[in-house]
Amino acid sequence: MIGCRHRLRMDAAHGRELRDVVEDSGVRQRREAAAAHRASVRDTLIAAAPDAWVVIDPELRAGARAEATVRACEAGAQWIWGALLPQEPDTGRRGGSEILMRDTDRGGYIPIIVVNHKVTDPRRPGPADFHPLTSELSRWNPQPDKSRKLRQQPRDQQRLAHLYRMLQRHGLASPSLLGGVIGLQADRILVHDIAGVLDDYDRRYADRIAVVRGQSPTTPAKVPECRQCPWWTRGAEGASCEQWLTERHHVSLVAPGSRAEVLRGHGVTTIEELAAWTGEAPQDWQHGPFDEAVVTARAWLAGAPLVRRFETVRVQRADVEVDVDLESYQEHGAYLWGTLLDGRYRPFLTWDPLPTTDEGRSFGEFWTWLMSVRAAARAAGKTFAAYCYSRTAEDKWLYESAERFAGMPGVPTVEQVREFVDGPEWVDMFQAVTEQFICPNGKGLKKVAPVAGFSWRDPEAGGEASMSWYRLAVGYDGPPDLGQRTRLLEYNEDDVRATLALREWMSPRQPTAHSAVEQVPSLADFALDPRATPARTPAPVTASGGGTLST
Structure with missing residues (x-):
């Protein structure tokens, strides 16, 4: 129920035209990982109590699986794996639940889904306004869980509401109005109260089924989903979504997703209209300073990939500087910690397929080396700093590696990790960019670094692509491909x-009278009459490859 309405209509009306489209490698990997996770959960649960389960044969045709599911429910099965509910031709509903659990107290069944993402995070001891309900895997006993904090996953709740309506249709729904989710950690069941989302689900479903049936028109808009949607670059009713939006200077190009929805509510549908905004910010705007959205629109029209917030740009520098970047594979672990010191690239890695304890060995070696460089700098009376780009991933795997491999040689304690990442010597270049630039085309490293003249050796370099390279490099699907190992190392370097x-x-380090960053237009370059689109021409901005961005 959550996703792009236009993609839903295009899939329904023109899905056959995608038969020759190669599935995105990232989508395929996530689908395969999800299937493997479900199989692992299934095997664990059924092995613990084989007599308590009814398993629906996945090889049966859909109609036969639905019939088998209904029979198992009517027979009072306690636990059902692989449930598929009967399709509803009148409503268009179809779907199934990894688990149906009989509500022994109130009758009916409670849907429990298995997902390949985190649904909770550990919570540090202390007071909290809300404790999520969780239950043991093998025994339904929902209780407030003070050790967890909820991760918002609206798709999960919408799916549970969908399953509840299907169970309700056949008189099989538990009156408790509860549903469960087994997440990536697969150690507890997160329990949701479905009652609070049913009205929203009903509205969303009515809209989506009208879209599928061609009863509700849709138009393209840029949303995060566009990154992996085939219709972004492929047309079926004329232009592709990207071309359609660009030709119209659609406002979602600079204010994607819910930002564009807010603007449309105020009559702003084009980038020019946003650039010409006058007066106060919309009262329902909750996406940061509104004047930055206006500047972003003006910069897009001027062809400027960055806008300086300040006349002078600064980054923390040190006598000894180490650059750090990690590579991980889904949630299985971090197999490579790449470093750069004095121009020399040094990787710390394992090529044993994740998950593996050898990951702890490589992490311990990385941490020991990094701390030795810091200690040597301090002993010599020099300043030290380690740099990354968007520290979220690095921080995550620093903490998780310290927890998972505690006690192995060189592996720090969680407290040692916290002391480092919370200190002044761990510098996030993403934060430095965010604080000092407005980025009309995005703030990712591969969007920003080319403006500084940097280019990657591999034209396909990217996080999604590296996942495919890794599978080949370690031999998940055949003999290890040594060429892909080289490719990953070059990408990380x-x-x-x-x-x-x-x-x-x-x-x-050695400022010049006219530094390169000063060629980037500043906010002053776009402080124009708000009733007109940008008329002043900022200085050309050098792009990778030696060309310039026309302004």
Whole structure:
């Protein structure tokens, strides 16, 4: 029920035209990982109490699986795995639940789904306004869980509401109005109260089924889903979504997703209209300073990939600087910690397929090396700093690696990790960019570093692509491909060199009278009459490959 309405209509009306489209590698990997996770959960649960389960044969045709599910429910089965509910031709509903659990207290069945993402996070001890309900895997006993905090996953709740309506249709729904989710950690069941989302689900479903049946028109708009949607670059009713939006200067190009929805509510549908905004910000705007959205629109029209917030750009520099970038594979672990010191790239890695305890060995070696560089700098009376780009991933795997491999040689304690990442020597270049630039085309390293003149050796370099390279490199699907290992190392090396290039561009060690970053237009360049689109021409901005961005 959550997703792009236009994609839903295009899939329904023109899905056959995608038969020759190669599935996105990232989508395929997530689908395969989800299937493996479900199989692991299934095997664990059924092995613990084989006599308590009815397993619906997945090889049966859909109609036969639905009939088998209904029979199992009517027979009072306690636990059903692989349930498929009967399709509803009148409403268009179809779907199934990994688990149906009989509500022994109130009758009916409670849907429990298995998902390949985190649904809770650990909570540090202390008071909290809300404790999510969780239950043991093998025994339904929902209780407030003070050790967890909820991760918002609206799709999960919408799916549970969908399953409840299908169970309700056949008189099989538990009156408790509860549903469950087994997440990536698969150690507890997160329990949701479905009652609070049913009205929203009903509205969304009525809208979506009208879209599928061609009763509700849709038009393209840029949303996060566009990154992996085939209709973004492929047309079926004329232009592709990307072309359609660009030709119309659609406002979602600079204010995607819910931002564009807010603007449409105020009559703003084009980038020019946003650039010409006058007066106060919309009262329902909850996406940061509204004047930055206006500047973003003006910069897009001027062809400027960055806008300086300040006349002078600065980045924390140190006598000894280390650039760090990690590579992980889904949620299985971090197999590579790449570093750059004094121009020398040094990787710490394992090629044993994840998950593996050898990951702890490589992580311990990385941490020991990094701390030795810091200690040597301090002993010599020099300053030290380690740099990454968007520290979220690095912080996550620093903490998780310290927890998972505690006691192994070189592995730090969680407290040691916290002391480092919370200190002034751990510098996030993403934060430096965010604080000092407005980025009309995005703030990712591969969007920003080319403005500083940096380019990657591999034109396909990217997080999604690296997942496919890794599978080949370690031999998940056949003999290990040594060429892909080289490809991953070069990609990781380019990432750490990109952060160095970006830092030197923003705050060079030897400033010149006219630094390169000063060529980037500033806010003053777009402080124009708000009733007109940008008329002043900022200085050209050098792009990767030696060309310029026309302004």
